Amino acid sequence: MISDRQPAAGTSSALPYTDAKPVGAADFYFAINTTFRFIEQKLGRDGLLRYWKDLGTRYFAPVTKSWVDGGLDAVAAYWRAFFDAEPDADVAVEHGPDRVTLTVRQCPAIYHLRRGGRDIVPDFCEHCYWVSDAIGKPAGLTVRIAGGNGSCRQDFLKAGTAPEQNLNLINRCS
Amino acid sequence: MIGSYDFCGHYEFTFEWLDAEGGIDMVRAYWLEAISLDSQRHARDLIVAEGIEGMKKYWTHTLDEEAAGYAFTSDNNRFRIDMHECPSKGFLIRNGLKQYPDYCDHCIGWIGPVMRDAGFVIDHDHDHCGKCWWEFRKMDDPSKPSNIGEFAGERDVRCSPEWNHGQIDSFQRAVDDTDKRPG
Numbered sequence: 311m312i313s314d315r316q317p318a319a320g321t322s323s324a325l326p327y328t329d330a331k332p333v334g335a336a337d338f339y340f341a342i343n344t345t346f347r348f349i350e351q352k353l354g355r356d357g358l359l360r361y362w363k364d365l366g367t368r369y370f371a372p373v374t375k376s377w378v379d380g381g382l383d384a385v386a387a388y389w390r391a392f393f394d395a396e397p398d399a400d401v402a403v404e405h406g407p408d409r410v411t412l413t414v415r416q417c418p419a420i421y422h423l424r425r426g427g428r429d430i431v432p433d434f435c436e437h438c439y440w441v442s443d444a445i446g447k448p449a450g451l452t453v454r455i456a457g458g459n460g461s462c463r464q465d466f467l468k469a470g471t472a473p474e475q476n477l478n479l480i481n482r483c484s
Numbered sequence: 485m486i487g488s489y490d491f492c493g494h495y496e497f498t499f500e501w502l503d504a505e506g507g508i509d510m511v512r513a514y515w516l517e518a519i520s521l522d523s524q525r526h527a528r529d530l531i532v533a534e535g536i537e538g539m540k541k542y543w544t545h546t547l548d549e550e551a552a553g554y555a556f557t558s559d560n561n562r563f564r565i566d567m568h569e570c571p572s573k574g575f576l577i578r579n580g581l582k583q584y585p586d587y588c589d590h591c592i593g594w595i596g597p598v599m600r601d602a603g604f605v606i607d608h609d610h611d612h613c614g615k616c617w618w619e620f621r622k623m624d625d626p627s628k629p630s631n632i633g634e635f636a637g638e639r640d641v642r643c644s645p646e647w648n649h650g651q652i653d654s655f656q657r658a659v660d661d662t663d664k665r666p667g
Contacts, residue, residue: 327490327579331571334488337546338495341523342486345498348518353505361501365486369497395489419485426526438485 324384324391326372336397336422343423346431355433362437366444377449385410385451385466398422409467420460420483430483435459439475442466459483492575499584512661515593524594532602536563539620547571555639563620564630566641570614577614588612588653589661600659607657609642611650617641629656 350358367374376384386405389412393401400416423430435458442453442464452469455462458481465472486494502510520528527546530538536558543565547554553569576587588610599606599620607629610616617640619629632642641647651667658664 325490327493327575327581329489329571329575329578334491335546336488337526338488338491340526341491341495341519342488344518344522345495345514347522348514349502352510352513357505361498364501365494365497369494392485392487392489396487417485418488441486 324376324387325395326370326376333395333397336418337426339419339422340426340428342419343428343431343434346434346437350431350433358433359440362440363444366441367447370441370445374445374448377446377451381449382410382451382466385446393418408471409465412462412464412466414457414462414464417460417462424460432482432484434483435462435480436477438462438464439477439480443475455480457481490575492572493579493581495572495590496576496581496584496587499587499590503584512593515590515661516597519590520594520597524598528598528601531598535602535604536560536620538602539563555636555641557636557639561621561625561627562630562635564636565616565618566636566639567614567616567618568641568644570616573612573614586612586653588616589664591616592655592658592664593661596658596660605657605659606655608655609652611647611652613646613650615641615644615647615650 346358349361353360373388376388380387382405386403389401389403389410393399393403396418398416398421399418400414402413402415404411404413419434420430435455439453439455446452446466447469450469451466452472454465454467454472454475456479457463462480498514499511502514527542530542532538534541540556540558540563543556553567555566555568557564557566573588576582591610592606592608596606603623604620605623607619607621608616619635621627630636633640653667654665655663656665
């Protein structure tokens, strides 16, 4: 039979790439996780960091442009739209005077990887730092992350206003 | 964070990135090791254990989740998919993303090794415009793929007036992407 599922309305224009369906397919987290594992096995940690930074600067270039144009307002709008489109995400996005704070109560990726019984790449949560830092740099923004492995706090703020990211504050996944 | 909603976009970016790092051999290793053997092991387990019944279960779940427009046809010896609106290629087309020369090859790149290990071969055409068809039959079945409309009736994507609008690549009794006959 031909599926009778109709395309849903597009989601917020705060996202650079939009789909006909309102929420992503959770099985794709499996491939995100195994992509990290494959690149680390083939190219080492340096290769994996290069991949994450290239994703931030190249694939997510439209997000950078919106942050350059819109500053922290655009950062907040992006993450609200982003987590609205991720299955089973439980995330609060707060726009303060000098930062946007994401309080990730349930990370959708870690939730679905655990639910699927998958071995999670230990450094999985680090991708949030490296990708977001690369997106934000041309906009004069950076991110500081604490926590991980299912829940965390992410602060997006002006570059140079916070100490360097301490990677030991980002939990390894298990 | 990178997410599931625009997965097809960064998945395609990854093909191009790996090709730049290690050429097509690196891309093929990725489809085999990261996708076929690791990410999609739930599909592999079902299809290797249950054959055509496993194919029905896997693709019913995943194509509904991805909101695809598709049709299945099967008998005791064959399983056929007619993809009228590929959600994955459709995402790239709608968003103007084309970083890798043939995104469509990724499907047979991971499905081919699953079918080989399950004892099936693949006949497949894709048009690079979001339409394709697949027929899976057992390796020891020498029969040729069905003619247009013969097996799937009007659900056969080749009956669509839009079929042939794109460049059609073909695979015959294939088990990986190296067997392609470019259009």
